[in-house]
Amino acid sequence: MTAPTVRTVLALEADGLCKSFAGTPALRDATLSVRPGTVHALLGGNGSGKSTLLKVLAGVHVADAGEVAVHGSRWPAAAMTARRAREAGLRFVHQDLGLFDSLTVAENVGLAAGFPVGAGGGVRWRELNRYVAGLLEHFEIDARPTTPVGELRPAQRTMVAIARALQDRGQQGGDQQGGDQQGGDRQDPAAGSVLLLDEPTASLPDHESRLLMTSLRRRADLGQTVVLVSHHMQEVLSVADDITVLRDGRVAGSVVGRTPSEAELVELIAGRSVDRSRHSGRPAGDVVLDVQQLSAGPLRDLTLQVRRGEVVGLAGLVGSGRTTALSALFGGRRPTAGTLLLGGAPYRPRGARDAMRRGVALVPEDRLADAAFADMSVSDNCSATVLSRYFRGWLRAGEQRRDAQALLRQYDVKAPGTAAPLSALSGGNQQKVVLARWLRRDPSLLLLDEPTQGVDVVARSDIYRTIRTAASGGCAVLVASSDFEELTLLCDRVLVLRGGRVVADLPADDVTADRLTHLVQAADSNEEVLP
Amino acid sequence: MSILDKTTAEAATTSGPETLAPTQVAPASAPAGVGRRSAVLGFAERYALVGLLALIVLFFSLYPDSAETFPTRANLNVLLGNQAVTALLALAVLMPLICGHFDFSVGAVAASSSVACAGLMSRHSVSLLLCVLAAVLFGALVGAVNGLLVTRFAMSAFVSTLGMATLLGGVIQWYTKGQAISSNISDSLVSFGSLSWWGVPRLVYVVAVALVVLWYLLSQTPYGRSLYAIGSNPRAAALVGIPVRGYSFLGFVGAGTLAGVAGVLLAARTGGATADSGTAMLFPALAAVFLGATAIQPGRFNVWGTLVGVLFVSVSVSGLTLAGASDWVNPVFNGLALLLAVALSSLLASRRAAGRT
Numbered sequence: 001m002t003a004p005t006v007r008t009v010l011a012l013e014a015d016g017l018c019k020s021f022a023g024t025p026a027l028r029d030a031t032l033s034v035r036p037g038t039v040h041a042l043l044g045g046n047g048s049g050k051s052t053l054l055k056v057l058a059g060v061h062v063a064d065a066g067e068v069a070v071h072g073s074r075w076p077a078a079a080m081t082a083r084r085a086r087e088a089g090l091r092f093v094h095q096d097l098g099l100f101d102s103l104t105v106a107e108n109v110g111l112a113a114g115f116p117v118g119a120g121g122g123v124r125w126r127e128l129n130r131y132v133a134g135l136l137e138h139f140e141i142d143a144r145p146t147t148p149v150g151e152l153r154p155a156q157r158t159m160v161a162i163a164r165a166l167q168d169r170g171q172q173g174g175d176q177q178g179g180d181q182q183g184g185d186r187q188d189p190a191a192g193s194v195l196l197l198d199e200p201t202a203s204l205p206d207h208e209s210r211l212l213m214t215s216l217r218r219r220a221d222l223g224q225t226v227v228l229v230s231h232h233m234q235e236v237l238s239v240a241d242d243i244t245v246l247r248d249g250r251v252a253g254s255v256v257g258r259t260p261s262e263a264e265l266v267e268l269i270a271g272r273s274v275d276r277s278r279h280s281g282r283p284a285g286d287v288v289l290d291v292q293q294l295s296a297g298p299l300r301d302l303t304l305q306v307r308r309g310e311v312v313g314l315a316g317l318v319g320s321g322r323t324t325a326l327s328a329l330f331g332g333r334r335p336t337a338g339t340l341l342l343g344g345a346p347y348r349p350r351g352a353r354d355a356m357r358r359g360v361a362l363v364p365e366d367r368l369a370d371a372a373f374a375d376m377s378v379s380d381n382c383s384a385t386v387l388s389r390y391f392r393g394w395l396r397a398g399e400q401r402r403d404a405q406a407l408l409r410q411y412d413v414k415a416p417g418t419a420a421p422l423s424a425l426s427g428g429n430q431q432k433v434v435l436a437r438w439l440r441r442d443p444s445l446l447l448l449d450e451p452t453q454g455v456d457v458v459a460r461s462d463i464y465r466t467i468r469t470a471a472s473g474g475c476a477v478l479v480a481s482s483d484f485e486e487l488t489l490l491c492d493r494v495l496v497l498r499g500g501r502v503v504a505d506l507p508a509d510d511v512t513a514d515r516l517t518h519l520v521q522a523a524d525s526n527e528e529v530l531p
Numbered sequence: 532m533s534i535l536d537k538t539t540a541e542a543a544t545t546s547g548p549e550t551l552a553p554t555q556v557a558p559a560s561a562p563a564g565v566g567r568r569s570a571v572l573g574f575a576e577r578y579a580l581v582g583l584l585a586l587i588v589l590f591f592s593l594y595p596d597s598a599e600t601f602p603t604r605a606n607l608n609v610l611l612g613n614q615a616v617t618a619l620l621a622l623a624v625l626m627p628l629i630c631g632h633f634d635f636s637v638g639a640v641a642a643s644s645s646v647a648c649a650g651l652m653s654r655h656s657v658s659l660l661l662c663v664l665a666a667v668l669f670g671a672l673v674g675a676v677n678g679l680l681v682t683r684f685a686m687s688a689f690v691s692t693l694g695m696a697t698l699l700g701g702v703i704q705w706y707t708k709g710q711a712i713s714s715n716i717s718d719s720l721v722s723f724g725s726l727s728w729w730g731v732p733r734l735v736y737v738v739a740v741a742l743v744v745l746w747y748l749l750s751q752t753p754y755g756r757s758l759y760a761i762g763s764n765p766r767a768a769a770l771v772g773i774p775v776r777g778y779s780f781l782g783f784v785g786a787g788t789l790a791g792v793a794g795v796l797l798a799a800r801t802g803g804a805t806a807d808s809g810t811a812m813l814f815p816a817l818a819a820v821f822l823g824a825t826a827i828q829p830g831r832f833n834v835w836g837t838l839v840g841v842l843f844v845s846v847s848v849s850g851l852t853l854a855g856a857s858d859w860v861n862p863v864f865n866g867l868a869l870l871l872a873v874a875l876s877s878l879l880a881s882r883r884a885a886g887r888t
Contacts, residue, residue, distance in 0.1 A: 330770075353772040362770065370770055373763040375830070384760060384771045387753040394751035437771075 009072045011036040011225040012057075012090070012194045017066035017077055019052055019249075026052040027063075028249045032227075034194065034242070035256075036071075039216060039226045041240035043233070043269060049249035050229050054198050058092050059085050071192055089193040095202055097161040101150030105160055106132040108149055112164050139163040140215065154204050155211040166193060166224075195219070196227040201235055202318065213239040232317075233265050234521050245269055266514045285309050287344075288476035289329070289445050294338030297324040298500040302338070306445065306476040311467065313487035314480040315516045316497035322480035323365060325497075326447045329478070330362040331355040343444060356385070361443035363434055365450040365480075371434045372422055378433060379404040379418040385437045407436045412462055428459025435463065439470055446470060448479045452486060464490055484516040496520055576879075580826035580836070584843045591850030600853045608732050612725070612800065614845040615734035616641065616793050620816035621823070621837050622745050623789035626782040628820060629749065629832050630761040632681055632688035634783065635813060636673065637790040639696035639703075642809025644670045644794025646703050649712040649804035652720075659717040666798070667791040673699070674787015678780035700808030713803035724799030734796050741789060746834040748785075758782060759831070815865050819844050821872035830879040844868055 012034040019027040027049045034040040044050045055061045056077055057068060063077035070088040085092075099108055106125075109132050115123045116131070132145035141159045143152055149160060197216075201209040209232070217239050220226050230236050236243060243255040245268040253268045285308030294302040299321040306312045314322040327333040329340070331349030340347040342358055349355040355362070364370035373381050382404040383390060390396045404418040413432045415425050422430055431452070438446065451467065452460045467490060471477050481487050487494050494511045496504040496519040504519050592602040600606055620637050627634040648666035651657040657665070673695065680691040723733050749755035760768045761775050769775045798804055822843055823836030844865060851860050 332770075351772075351774075352770050353774065356772045364770055369764075370766050373760055373767060376759065376763050380756065380760070384767075387756055391753050394747070395753070395756065 009036070010034060010069070011038075011071060011192070012227065013067075013069040014053070014057065014077065015067045015069075017053060017056055017068075018064045019056055019061055020064060026249050027056065029251075030066075030246065030249060031251055032244055033254075034225060034227055036192070036225050037220060037223050038241035039220045039228055039239050041236040041243045042227060042229045042246065043236055043243060043265065044246035044252075048246040048269075050246050051198060052249070053246065054092070054196055054227075054229055056080065057085060057090060057196065058082060070194065091165040091193050091195050093158070093161050093165050093195065093197045093200065095199045097157060099149045099157060099161055102148060104146050104148050105136065105143055105152075106145035108160065109135065109145075109164050109167065113167055135163050135167055136160075139166075140218065153208065153211075155208040155215070158200050158204070158212050159215055162195060162197070162219075166195060192225075194225045194227060196229070198229045200228070201230065201232060209235055210238075232521070233262060233269075233517065237262065237265070262518070263514075266517055269517070285474070288342065289478070290341040291329075292339045292341075294325070294328060294335050294340065296328045296333050296335040296338075297321065299324050299328070299335075300500040302497075302500075302502060304495055304502065306478050308444075308474050308476055309471050310493065311471050311477040311479060311491045313491035313494035313511075314478065314497055315482075315484060315487055315494050315520055316480075317482065317520050320497040320520065321500040322497055323449055324500075326362060326449050326478065326480055329355070329445075329447055330360060356441070359441075359444035360447065361385075361438035361441060361445070362447040363431075363438060363449065363451055365453060367427070367431060367434060367453075372430055374423040375421050377419050378408070378413075378415050378422055378425070381422045381433050382407050382418075382437050382440075385441055403440075407433075407440060411436045411439075411466060426459075428455040428463075431455050431463065432459060432466070435466060439466070442473075443475060446475050446477045448477065448481075450481055450483070451479060452481075452483070484513040484520075487511065487516060488513050576825075576829045577827055580822060580839050580843060584839060584846060587843070587847055587850060591846075591854065594850075594854055596855050597850055597853040601850055604730070606849065606853070608727060608730075610845055610849045611735050612732035614841055615732070615738050616797050616800065616812060617815050617819065617845065618738045618838065618841045619741055619789055619793035619796060620812055621819040621841050622741055622834070623786040623793065624813075624816055624820050625745070625749075625823075625832055625834065625837055626758070626785045626789075627688065627779070628762075629755075630758045630779045630782050631765065632779065632782070634677060634688065634692045634786045636677060636692040636695040636699065637786055637793075637816065638809035638811070638813030639699035640670050640673050640787055640790035640809070641793040641797055641812060642804075642807055643673075643699045643703050644791040645798040645801075646706060646712065646794075646804040646806075648795050648798045649716060650706060652717055653712050653715040653803070656715065659720055662717075663720075663795050666795050667788060670791020670794060671784055671788040674784040674790070675780070677787065678783030681783065682776040682780045696808070696810060696813075700810070703806055703808055707804070707806040709806045711803060711805045716798070716803050720799045721802045724796070724802065734800065737792065737796060741792070742834060742838060745789075749834055754778065754781075814869060815844055816841075818865055818869035818872055821876050822868060824876035825872060825879060830876070840872070 010033050012032065014030065014032040017027050017030040017032075018025070030049060030053055032040075032042070032053065042050045042053065052061060056063045056066075057080060059081040063080070066077035068075055068077045068080055070090060073088065075084065100111070103111070106129050110123070110128050116127045118124050129145040136143055136145065139159055139162065141156055141163060143156055143160070149157060152160065200212060204212065213235050216226055216228065220241070228236070228240065237259060241257065243260065243265070245252045245254065245265065247269065255264075287305050287307050289304075289306040291302055291304045298319060302321070302325055304312065314325060316322045324333060328335050329349070331351045331354050342360070347358060349358065349360070352362075368374070373384065379401050383400050387395075390400050401418050407413070408415055408418065411432045413425070413429045413436070415429060415433075422433060425433065435451070446467075448467070452463055455463065464486075467477060467479070479487065479490055488511050491511065492508050494504075494506045494508075494516065495502050496506070496516065498520060506515070588602075591597045594601075620641060623637040623640075624634055644666040647669050648662045651662045651665055652659070677688070677692055677695055680686045680695075681688045726733055728736065749758065757768065757773045757778055760771070760773060761779060765775050819840035820832060820837050822840035823838070824830065824832045826836040826839045827833055828836060847868075848861050848864055851864060
């Protein structure tokens with residue numbers, strides 16, 4: 001890790017940033033030095049603090065301590081606001097691009113930059129279209145101003161968001177009307193701006209990611225400074241000049257002006273202080289779930305078995321088929337081929353009800369969209385899976401409440417009461433409620449999709465304990481996760497999915513986060529994996 | 532990891548103290564003063580509309596212009612008899628609304644069901660029982676079509692039921708040729724609509740039965756609870772094994788059936804049927820349902836709240852009329868009540884969704 005010998009003014013600097021949430025530190029003395037005209041990657045695992053760092057810079061979170069400097073002008077980090085960040089030239093593109101798919105490119109730009117209006121207050125479309133056409137050309141986006149954004153390919157959509165963030169129209173207060181004939185100079189992005197991208201490839205397929213990386217590289221070669229937050233090592237290695245790795249809110253290391261080896265990066269990301277209090281390998285029981293050559297959506301010939309008392313992990317990137325696999329097992333998605341056996345009998349679920357009748361439970365990935373009845377009471381949420389149990393002529397509300405109370409105690413859920421709406425609970429506690437309502441059905445097969453996504457550290461370890469207890473009670477558990485640390489801690493066995501296929505089946509002793517990171521990413525480089 | 536940050540931020544704002552103090556689990560262990568205060572507030576929220584209703588009754592009973600006529604048994608009977616149809620329509624709107632869909636067609640369904648009932652009787656001399664059955668069945672059928680359009684073909688209920696209402700209005704015009712149907716109406720139907728049993732208008736008994744049945748269905752059966760779950764989050768409902776489409780469909784069928792019954796009551800009350808399209812009946816019913824969502828179980832559409840809502844709207848309008856207010860006051864009041872009720876109930880709902888912060 002050589003120190004930069006360059007004495008030029010840094011484009012962006014952060015010093016000693018600290019930020020904690022409810023006593024849990026998310027950033028501890030984090031630093032960042034971005035050289036102008038480079039792509040600077042900010043790497044780290046889940047919860048390493050990289051998004052928090054970005055949000056502190058954007059003025060979304062107020063830092064507890066630290067300083068920020070943009071092109072040499074310094075402020076205390078706590079004084080960063082969205083407005084100041086913008087004025088200083090920091091331009092953010094968030095994971096959610098904030099584009100309106102049904103509107104055209106020009107309309108999307110106009111909404112952000114202000115529409116040029118004529119004397120009567122009407123939009124001067126020709127002027128806007130000409131301006132946007134120039135912008136698209138400048139950013140080398142192969143699209144027309146009148147194309148609806150929804151029709152663009154994913155990488156182009158991201159580029160449109162970037163172009164929109166960097167364009168400088170209407171920023172100097174008020175719409176500048178007229179005088180736009182003077183050519184393309186005015187379409188140049190704000191000089192010296194710093195573009196900060198938060199996980200721009202998180203939901204992009206591989207080839208789109210690569211396209212986007214090429215475009216970013218090109219922007220940087222033209223002088224644009226780019227900060228790229230990512231957890232994909234391959235893309236970082238392909239594009240970044242400098243790399244800063246965060247772990248547990250601290251800078252674990254940085255690499256300046258050279259391309260490190262993959263192993264070096266993995267070591268920095270995962271760290272060596274991994275707690276190995278993992279699932280003890282007990283003898284597993286009978287086969288509960290037997291999947292033979294299942295194909296559905298992106299899945300190709302998935303073959304796997306889960307035994308009684310066993311926790312099996314599914315590792316893979318977004319789009320590798322892990323969510324599809326769980327959905328197919330819960331009747332949400334019809335397999336196009338393959339056979340399923342559950343408890344030795346053929347299993348062809350046609351919906352959640354079917355799956356539940358056979359003793360299968362699914363905790364979905366997106367709690368807010370797919371699991372939470374946010375405005376209903378905790379008690380109602382607890383009994384959603386077992387409603388008919390309480391119906392004997394009428395619904396036994398008292399019994400429901402008492403059982404909910406018992407569940408809250410059993411699973412250590414902090415709630416203001418069983419009558420409180422679920423939305424009054426923190427994310428971790430909501431997740432515990434969702435888990436509890438399935439475990440109370442004593443499922444023989446428990447499917448978990450990202451079981452601790454959006455869950456704080458304390459609740460996370462509670463949830464791990466709950467899952468282990470369920471497994472030792474005889475439940476077969478299948479966990480899909482992109483958090484490899486999680487799989488390392490939880491699983492007896494991990495299957496690695498890549499491009500819809502199982503590429504590795506690792507027993508607990510062979511599972512490490514580094515190993516999994518290697519395996520799921522190997523597709524990018526197309527090289528065979530280390531033993 | 533951005534999601535992780537979000538929830539840690541949430542933890543900081545919404546449940547910081549809880550995560551710090553694990554003992555503070557039940558409301559019982561919360562500071563006593565706070566608990567009592569929120570209990571009092573909760574009670575006030577539940578019964579505010581009931582209290583307001585009582586105040587309005589008191590006011591019109593004492594207000595000189597209406598004091599002679601308002602607090603009389605005769606007026607009460609007129610009031611209850613007139614509001615029976617509105618009450619049934621409000622209950623009809625309730626079912627689809629709970630699972631997240633508007634049904635704007637119930638007024639038109641009631642109107643056309645009354646035309647069907649009166650028309651069969653008057654023009655085809657069909658027996659009373661068959662007429663009533665046909666009218667109710669007609670309502671159920673329209674409800675089923677609405678349900679199919681919304682659940683099977685994923686149409687917006689807002690638009691499709693509005694279309695259905697317009698369509699039915701046109702059909703009524705065609706069938707009645709703009710004339711009221713009032714000849715050859717069965718005497719027993721007319722007397723059912725105007726006479727009383729034990730001093731209470733007979734129509735009210737129908738409403739009472741509907742109220743009890745619907746209360747039982749919505750709050751005491753897994754079906755009712757499932758409807759609320761569907762309204763809260765349809766995707767999550769599907770993932771806990773609730774047949775979302777089937778149940779929503781049944782909600783629409785229920786709405787149509789109730790509107791069909793309301794049509795029969797309308798025929799009984801008016802002694803036949805008019806060429807009216809029934810849209811005017813829809814809005815007091817909607818106002819009542821949304822007002823009802825601010826009472827008894829605040830933030831939630833519920834049966835008893837709806838009843839309070841119906842009474843609130845009808846008592847106020849009756850009092851204003853008796854106090855000598857002009858004709859335009861009625862729609863103005865209904866409109867204001869609807870606006871206020873929607874504003875209040877969405878405020879309550881969002882507060883519920885946002886939790887206690």
